[in-house]
Structure formats: structure tokens, C-alpha cells
Amino acid sequence: MRLRGYHWRILRVNLSTGRWRVEEPGEEDLELFIGGKALAYLMAYREIPPGTDPLSPSNRLYFVTGPFSALVPGASKVTVLAKSPLTRLLNDSHAGDYFGPSLRKAGYDALVVEGASRDPVYIYIDSRTVEVRDASRIWGSTTREATRAIRRETSERASVAAIGPAGERLVRIANIIFDEERAAGRGGLGAVMGSKKLKAIAVLGDGRPPEPADPEGLRAEGEKWYNYFATSPRYGDLRTYGTTNALVYSASIGMSPSYNFETPGIPVDLAAKISGDAIKEVEVDPPWYIHGASCPIKCARYAEAEYKGRRFRVKPEYENLAMLGAATGVFDREAVLYFNRLVDDLGLDSISTGNTIAWLLELAERGLIGEEEVGFKVKGFGDAEAVERLIRLIAERRGIGAVLAEGVKRASEILGRGAELAVHVKGLEAPAWDPRGRRGFAVSYATADVGASHLRGWPPTTEPPSAGPAKEVVPGLARNRDDDALRDSLSLCRFVSYPSREIPGLYKLVTGLERSLDDLYRAPQRAEALARIHAALDWLVPPIHDDVPPKWMKGQPTGPLKGVAAFLSEEDKREAIREYYRVRGWHPTLGVPTPETMERLGIPWARGDAERALRAVEERLRAAGLEV
Ligand code: SF4
Structure with missing residues (x-):
């Protein structure tokens, strides 16, 4: 039986020719990769050769949705994926609300x-037409100006994903802003x-979402869960503050990024x-689109403030x-709310921008x-003055901004200093959880x-790193990573946290297919394995690059966890990373999925690539004079 809950239509727009076409996804692809994140990785794996x-x-x-999108409350997310200009890795990011x-x-x-x-062009899509339209008049505009201009030209109800001046100037930490406020932020997309x-x-x-397998059953379940998320005290804080309250929490447990990750435990x-x-x-009250679609929690907060005589509105997040x-x-x-507004308007990743500027401030x-x-x-x-100036310079690629626009890793290489103070992994700047x-x-x-x-899952623990070997919590990390990535593949918002055990039931109501949770988890496992093979065929050497910045190997200087580092020791770190390889069925020291694992995951066609990736990593290690 053909799976329900999909249109079975993938739209391809070629900007070189200005033409578009619709293709049908493969049945096995939808069964094995579901949609959203996992399906996006499959398509990119096939279509973007390593080295691109x-x-x-x-x-x-x-831009890939999952089968729950527009059918299940809280299924608001769209996966955006491309090869990252920042890391040269396949990179997914996710935007919410109604795109x-x-x-x-x-x-x-x-x-x-x-x-x-x-x-310059923009793409317009509705249920009857697809058009590639001239955008020369709005080239150079902010994300907000572009969004409003395009809505005037098309429809006030259109959802618009736009770039700002930063994206136009190929800033490697530029993001995509959806509907003025929501960001697919990471990796310089x-x-x-x-x-x-x-x-x-x-x-x-302006049309209808696809028909689910059991519309009545899904409506009843949807109503039940909508009411639960909308009223349960468990989500009260999220409904009241959104994520804006989290800094008090992260500071209190020694996990804030304060002062470029120098002092994670600042006073509350x-x-x-x-x-x-x-x-x-x-x-202040949000505009209509912020809480559109089907969200029962409505976490987005909206603030109005004045900075240096400029009055503005912004959607702050942790x-x-x-x-x-x-x-x-x-x-x-x-000042901070204004920076938030500025990066949204200019189309900059707030995490990478804050991280890279913080690094420069530490150098100073x-x-x-x-x-x-x-x-x-x-x-x-x-120095708030300097932060504002640096944000603008990055977006304009001017002066020191042209260096910072390359991201913190490249910036430290260009300046030839400060690499030990740069907080990134594989070139992606660290977010706000030390x-x-x-x-x-x-x-x-x-x-x-x-x-x-x-957003790659955390181990299920509240213990500090000093409580014992990190290796012990790795199996839980792998499971949570699968769980998070499954939600990304279905289009579910992580905050609208349906219990995992409920997901197979909802999946059946949408698609008509009965599957266990473990079987569903194999979709993101396949995607992760393909991403790793792709990266290894490109440039990644896992035993070298699966690492953390030097700052995190030092003990915290103050606060409740004074003296505590991310790992007990270098050995603890290596053992934990190798445990992750073991749990995933990857090569125990090279960190690449084995051909047998690809077979076990049900994608034997990737065996040959896994073999080639293993050899590529071995050769790079030998070339670097390192032990294989
Ligand atoms: S909980 Fe927040 S992020 Fe998630 S769908 Fe609702 S408004 Fe969007």
C-alpha cells in the first residue's frame, strides 16, 4: 500500500535555467528515510558529491517537510540542508512556524x-504556480524589508524565507530568516x-495538506494532545517565557557561554x-504569523524596546x-535586544556572530x-558599542568584519592567533551551552x-562531568540523538514533546504503516551514517576532528562547578568518543560506519562508499604521520 500523509511531490527549481519540475520520491526512500531531516540527508548524499x-x-x-507537517499539532518545522560554506560538511538547520x-x-x-x-531572483510558489521572479529591487535590503516587499507583491499570507545583506555578501555565518523572525541559523546556509x-x-x-491514512483517528488524537500541551503545567514556563528564561538556569549550573566561555557559572x-x-x-503581543499554524504551546515571545533612540520589536530567544x-x-x-534585532535584519546567525565577536573581544x-x-x-x-559596530561590519564584510565574516575558526587562522580561544567544533561555532x-x-x-x-541530543543525565566516566552516558546520548532526529524527520517541534512511545501511533494514523519506535529510529541512524561517510569522503578525519575546543578541557574558574572540565581527562574523552563509535557500529578507531553497518541499517547500496571512506581516512592519517 502506498504511504499516506505525503503528496508524493518534490518540487525542483533550477535557477540556472529558470525552469522547474515535479518529481515523485521513491517509495523505499520514504519508508527508510521518512521525511524532514533524514530524507534531506539522503537527497544531498546522492546529489552533492564530496568535494563540491x-x-x-x-x-x-x-527544504524538506516530514509527514506530520500541517497534520499534527506542533509539526511546524522545515529542514533546510545544503553543504555548509562554514564547515564544508552537509549541514541541516530547522525553522519553525508556517513555511x-x-x-x-x-x-x-x-x-x-x-x-x-x-x-537576483526570488521564487514564488502556490498551489497553481511556481515562478522565478526578479528580485533586483530588493537586493541589498534587510530580511524584514524583503519579506514585506515580497508579501506586497504576492500575498500578505505568504510565508517568506529571505536572506539579508550578509547572505548576499557570502558571509559564512549568514542565515536564512523565515517570516522576519524565525531562523534556519546554522552553517551559513x-x-x-x-x-x-x-x-x-x-x-x-492556498491548498490542502495531504490526506492522512486515518483522518478521524488523527483528528481525535490531535485534539487530545493539543489540549494537553496547551494546558499542562509542565509546559507553563515555556508558554510564559518561551526560551528567554534559560540563561538564569544555564548560569546557575555552570553552563552559560559567558565571556566567551571563560566563566560559565556567572551570578544568577x-x-x-x-x-x-x-x-x-x-x-508585547506577537504578530499573527508568529503563533500561526498548529502550535499548542506558542513559546515565541515578542519584545519592544528602545536603544539609542531607536524603537524596535524583536523575537528574543535564549x-x-x-x-x-x-x-x-x-x-x-x-543593547542585547537590539543586537538580536540587528542580526535578524542583516541575516546573521546569532550564535556564530555572538561567538565570533566574543572571541575578538577576548583577544582585545x-x-x-x-x-x-x-x-x-x-x-x-x-563593550556594547564595539559589538554593534562589529555586527554591522561582519554583514558588510568591511574592515575587521571581513575577517570575522569567515567564522571564528578561519578568523583565527587568518589573524594567526587566538586558535586556543576559539570555541568551535569542526568549524561550527559553539552555541550557548557550555x-x-x-x-x-x-x-x-x-x-x-x-x-x-x-540540537544533536544530550545524554540523559543531570550529573556534572566529575561524577564519573563520560563513556557511561554515551548509550543514552545515542538514543536521545535518534529521538531528536526522528522528530526532525517528522517535522515535529522539539518543545511540543510528544512522549516517544506515542510516536509510532501517530505515524500509523498519518501514514497507515505500523512500525516500532526502534524501527523508526533507524531512519535518522541511516542519515547520520550517510552524513559521516560523505564527510569522510570529503575531508573529515574523525580521530582528529571529533574533538572539543581547548577551553572545555580546562576546569571552570568559578561558580558551583569550580575546577570541573568537560571530561575527567584526555583518556576519558577518547574512550567516550570511541564508545560512541562502538554504539553506532562504526570502525572502533577511525569513526566511520563499516560496510556491515550499512548492510544492517538496510542500505546495502552504501557499502562501497563506506569502504572508500574508511580507506580515505586511513590514508589521511598516514599522510599526517599518525597511527592508523
Ligand atoms: S513550541 Fe515554540 S518553537 Fe515549537 S512550534 Fe510552538 S511556537 Fe514554534
Whole structure:
């Protein structure tokens, strides 16, 4: 029986030719890879050869929904994936609200953007038409201006994914902003759009989502869960504060990114200046689209503030407040909210931008960089003036901004200093959770296929790293990683946290197929294995690159976990990473999936690639004079 809950339509738009076509996904592909994240990895694995220049027309951009999108409450996410210009790894990021559901209502499960246009364009999609339209008038505009201009030209109800000046200038930490506020933030995917001269994609969901297998059953379940998430006290904090309250929590447990990850355990009073109730004081009602679609929790908060005579609205989130505020040492609410607004408008990843600027401030603080090189005086941490200037310079690729626009790893290489202070994994800047507060959290960062991501699952523990070997919590990390990635593949928001045991039932109501949870988990496992093989065929040497920044191997200087590092020792770190390889069925020291594992995962066609990837890693290790 053909699976229900899909349109069975993938839209491909080629910007080199201006033509589009619709193709049907393979039946086995949907069964083995479900949708969303896992399906996006499969398509990219097949279509973006290792070695592809991320900013060339050969790179592709995937917007992929899962079968729950527009059918299950809280299934608001769309996976965006391309080869990252920042890390040169396949990189997924996820945006919420109504772009994904709109794509489904326009009649598509996924959109693939291929080639590159010569002149600026945007893509318009509804249930009857697909058009590649001129965008020269809005090239150079902010994400907000572009979104509003495109809505005026198309429909006020269109969902718009746009890049700002940063993406146009190929800034490697540029992101894609959906509907003025939501970001597919990581890996510089905005620069991929910029390289294709693609200013935006507008989707009007003026049709119907696909029919589920059991509409009545799904409606009843949907109602039950909607009411639960909308009223359960368990989600009260999320409904009240969104994620804005989390800095107080991360500071209290030694996990904040304060002062470029120098002082994770800052006083709670200090964190509270840009967190929770401080943000609540300036909260205003959100515009209609923020809480659109089907979300029962509605976590998004909206604030209005004034900074240097400029009145503005913004949607603050924990990562923005923590990375643009605590990481840079700026604890001035108005300034941090303004930085948040600025990065959204310019189309910059708030995590990577905050991280990279925090690194520069630390260089200045330590006397490793001066006024001549920066172009103006930087006082160090807490210099709000400098942070604002640097954000603008990065987006404009001007002066020192042209260096920082390359991301923290390349910036340290260009300047030839500060590599030991740069907090990234595989070139992706670390987000706002210092792993020195929880046992095994650093294993998640070290082994994540995209680099330092906070969305690759955490071990199920509240213990500090000093509580015992990190290796012990690795099996739980692998399971949680599968669970998170399954939700990404179904389009479910992580906050609308259906109990895992309920997912097979919902999957059956949508698709008509009966599958166990363990069977469903194999979809993201396949995607992770393919991502790793692709990376190894490209440039990754897992025994070298599966690692954490030096700062995290030092004990915390102050706070409740004074003296505690991310691991007990170097040996503890290596053992934990090798345990991850073992749990996944990867080569025990090379960290690449074996041909037998690909067979076991039900994708024997990838055996040959796994063999080649293993040999490639061996050869690179030998060439580097390292033990194989
Ligand atoms: S909980 Fe928040 S992020 Fe998740 S779907 Fe609802 S509004 Fe969006």
C-alpha cells in the first residue's frame, strides 16, 4: 500500500535555467528515510558529491517537510540542508512556524533549489504556480524589508524565507530568516542562497495538506494532545517565557557561554538582567504569523524596546540573548535586544556572530589585538558599542568584519592567533551551552556530524562531568540523538514533546504503516551514517576532528562547578568518543560506519562508499604521520 500523509511531490527549481519540475520520491526512500531531516540527508548524499564547493552552483539547497507537517499539532518545522560554506560538511538547520506547513498546503513535500541565477531572483510558489521572479529591487535590503516587499507583491499570507545583506555578501555565518523572525541559523546556509542570487522564497499555502491514512483517528488524537500541551503545567514556563528564561538556569549550573566561555557559572543576578522576567517586562503581543499554524504551546515571545533612540520589536530567544549578551559580556537588556534585532535584519546567525565577536573581544582583553587592526578601539568584554559596530561590519564584510565574516575558526587562522580561544567544533561555532556543567554533553558536540550543535541530543543525565566516566552516558546520548532526529524527520517541534512511545501511533494514523519506535529510529541512524561517510569522503578525519575546543578541557574558574572540565581527562574523552563509535557500529578507531553497518541499517547500496571512506581516512592519517 502506498504511504499516506505525503503528496508524493518534490518540487525542483533550477535557477540556472529558470525552469522547474515535479518529481515523485521513491517509495523505499520514504519508508527508510521518512521525511524532514533524514530524507534531506539522503537527497544531498546522492546529489552533492564530496568535494563540491559550497558556494558554487553545484551545491543544492533542500527544504524538506516530514509527514506530520500541517497534520499534527506542533509539526511546524522545515529542514533546510545544503553543504555548509562554514564547515564544508552537509549541514541541516530547522525553522519553525508556517513555511513548512505552507509548502505542504501548496502541494509539495519538499523543495530543492539547484543551479544559480545570474541576477537576483526570488521564487514564488502556490498551489497553481511556481515562478522565478526578479528580485533586483530588493537586493541589498534587510530580511524584514524583503519579506514585506515580497508579501506586497504576492500575498500578505505568504510565508517568506529571505536572506539579508550578509547572505548576499557570502558571509559564512549568514542565515536564512523565515517570516522576519524565525531562523534556519546554522552553517551559513544564507550564503548558499546568496551564491545562487536567491534573495527569498515565498510560499502561499492556498491548498490542502495531504490526506492522512486515518483522518478521524488523527483528528481525535490531535485534539487530545493539543489540549494537553496547551494546558499542562509542565509546559507553563515555556508558554510564559518561551526560551528567554534559560540563561538564569544555564548560569546557575555552570553552563552559560559567558565571556566567551571563560566563566560559565556567572551570578544568577547578572544573568537575570537579560533573561526571563527582564524580557517579560518589555513583552508585547506577537504578530499573527508568529503563533500561526498548529502550535499548542506558542513559546515565541515578542519584545519592544528602545536603544539609542531607536524603537524596535524583536523575537528574543535564549541562544540570541546568551550569545549576543552573556558571551560578549554585555548585560544591558536594551543593547542585547537590539543586537538580536540587528542580526535578524542583516541575516546573521546569532550564535556564530555572538561567538565570533566574543572571541575578538577576548583577544582585545588579552592584548592580542589592537586598535590598528580592528579599526577602532575595543575595550574588551562588555563593550556594547564595539559589538554593534562589529555586527554591522561582519554583514558588510568591511574592515575587521571581513575577517570575522569567515567564522571564528578561519578568523583565527587568518589573524594567526587566538586558535586556543576559539570555541568551535569542526568549524561550527559553539552555541550557548557550555558542556562543563553536564557529564557527556561534550561527547555530543564532539561527535555531531555538523560540528558544535546544541540540537544533536544530550545524554540523559543531570550529573556534572566529575561524577564519573563520560563513556557511561554515551548509550543514552545515542538514543536521545535518534529521538531528536526522528522528530526532525517528522517535522515535529522539539518543545511540543510528544512522549516517544506515542510516536509510532501517530505515524500509523498519518501514514497507515505500523512500525516500532526502534524501527523508526533507524531512519535518522541511516542519515547520520550517510552524513559521516560523505564527510569522510570529503575531508573529515574523525580521530582528529571529533574533538572539543581547548577551553572545555580546562576546569571552570568559578561558580558551583569550580575546577570541573568537560571530561575527567584526555583518556576519558577518547574512550567516550570511541564508545560512541562502538554504539553506532562504526570502525572502533577511525569513526566511520563499516560496510556491515550499512548492510544492517538496510542500505546495502552504501557499502562501497563506506569502504572508500574508511580507506580515505586511513590514508589521511598516514599522510599526517599518525597511527592508523
Ligand atoms: S513550541 Fe515554540 S518553537 Fe515549537 S512550534 Fe510552538 S511556537 Fe514554534
